[in-house]
Amino acid sequence: MNNTELKNRKTLPSKPERHKLFGSVEPGPKTKPVDKEKMADLQNSKKDFLFDIDAVGIANVKNPINITSNLIPNNQTTIGTFRFTSRIDKDSKGTNMSRFTEQLDAYYKKNYSIDIDTLKRFTKDLAIRLKQKDAQMEVSFPWFFERKGPSSELAGLNHADAGIKVTYDQDKGHYIEVTLAGTITTLCPCSKEISEYSAHNQRGRVEMTAVLSEDFDENETDWKEALLEAAESNASARIHPVLKRPDEKMVTEQAYENPRFVEDIVRLVAADLYELPFVERFTISCRNEESIHLHDAVASLSFDKNKDA
């Protein structure tokens, strides 16, 4: 910038003056207490408020999390989306919302890992912090895993959407439910059967929710890997980030050799989850994004090993 340009530059008012220009005003007279002890505490008022509340808390909380995985990368940092709640009875006006994020930050500072044992501790600590008999947390996160091309062995990262829901109840103990949604290739059996050549295929999303047995040991089994394998091993073919021509030929032929309807997928995945000893009950859904329609094909089933077996 030369001297003439510098001289022609506009002189702006100061930042406080600019704020006034755009409508900011001086603070008014203040009469309410500023000390926490003297402030009204509406949410802690005790009275008959007519109804118990099943779940009150906060949702859509995002925080960085550490997870471990049996598949590479074995340790990863990803983003967790949380929901925290507890019951309150009809004698309490409200919960203490700040305590949920206060506890999350305390765990974050301890560099905690999102594993089931830690989350069991988390929910029990949360119930104590809230002075309630129960607490529930849900966390969902993208889980990354390395996948190699079947012939070239060239690697890249795939991801699935994972979730854990843990409930602590002073009288009943812990309840644990896990969710995994993975992506697969399916090739239409009907299309293969009726056509002189080719068959249309689709990208399917398989979502599995499983209630885990009390004795489930995460040190022995990575539930994420087990559920992913249930979805992928029953598909027409797996999804790959990197495919060279020899890989593509293998994947295409494998899909043709293993045609699947959306119904076939939920039943075959159900058979695998039925055989996993640490799964007590499960729900499976599959949504295929059809390549010859604008709509999707969907199927779902639920099974309880204790009731339906």
Ligand SMILES: Nc1nc2c(ncn2[C@@H]2O[C@H](COP(=O)(O)OP(=O)(O)OP(=O)(O)O)[C@@H](O)[C@H]2O)c(=O)[nH]1
């Ligand atoms: N209970 C309740 N609080 C809400 C809601 N929306 C916002 N909040 C706010 O959450 C803020 C923090 O609440 P608390 O955790 O009770 O704060 P506090 O009483 O200073 O915290 P403690 O010292 O832990 O008791 C309050 O200022 C509430 O106004 C709501 O729908 N319900």
